[in-house]
Amino acid sequence: MLPLPKRRLNAVQEGAASAAALHCRPTRLGVGLAVTVLLLWLVGLNYQVNLAYAAAFWLAGFLLVSVLLNLRQLSVFQITAEMPAEVFAGGHAVLELTAAGNTRRLLWLCSGDDLADTHTPPAKLWQAWHIGSDGLPVFQWRIPALMRGYLRIPPLHAASVAPFGVSMVQCVRRWSDEAVVFPAPVPHDVPDIPARSGEADRQRPPAQGGGDLAYLQMHQQGASLQHVAWKTYAKTGEMLDKRFEEPQQAARNTIISYADYPAVSDKERLAGLLCFRVLEAERLGLPYSLELPQRLISPQHGQREKCLTALALW
Secondary structure (H helix, E strand, O other), X not given: OOOOOOOOOOOEOOOOOOHHHOEEEEOHHHHHHHHHHHHHHHHHHXXXXXXXXXXXXXXXXXXXXXXXXXXXXXXXXXXXXXXXOOEEOOEEEEEEEEEOOOOOEEXXXXXXXXXXXXXXXXXXXXXEEEEOOOOOOEEEEEEEEOOOEEEOOOOEEEEEOOOOOOEEEXXXXXXXXXXXXXXXOOOOOOOOOOOXXXXXXXXXXXXXXXXXXXXXXXXXXXXXXXHEOHHHHHHHOOOEEEEEXXXXXXXXXXXXXXXXXXXXXXXXXXXXXXXXXXXXXXXXXXXXXXXXXXXXXXXXXXXXXHHHHHHHHO
């Protein structure tokens, strides 16, 4: 596979590709067959050989039909991308690409960022996607997530040489959806935090909770089944854990604050430290609050995602 020439194609956002978004050019096989057609036509013209005329026009018709079928491969083809649920900095965001319909096809896919790499031969950047009963229904597209924040999804170049390999059609696809990259958690021991004026010691175990239901949160694997809201599960099929109101002293014991690390000036590292404590609190099933400059996220439904998103965009 070869990259596109230096020209800018109209990106396909959703649905099928238009004619303006497709770029078609012959392969080596197509060029060879076109030269053969020209030679056969010259032989028939110079020597008045009807068989050469017939072979030239038959081969020319074959080339024309092959190119039209090749264009149809991508003009009616649709690709949908499912964004990953969670991505942490330093890893990879795995987008799952699915194709509409069950037609058996062979596509070549390549990231736009990979094509900009001048150190790797272009032919080695393309990955084959066999679609159909004998192939993969889902293609996992791995995108490096180097920094926290919004993930920029590079354009995806799709190419096809089917059905006879005499031409290659390429198009560029983009998606408007965005994924948020959470900060990479930095494992560490929680520092000894001096109690603020009017606050209890936050290092002591939290006091026992009251009997009033405060909120529901997603069930964590390994958590006790005694706190599952079974009535809600019977109605919606979603397993949620009950969280009860805590005394004020217990709530102060679980505050995760940026002010706990006065010696850390690197904002990226500070976000990683807070991310680790949030994940640990979720793993242990402890109620907590995340304190950021001019923002406090108290215990609520979907708190884990809200806290990680706030750290990613902080």
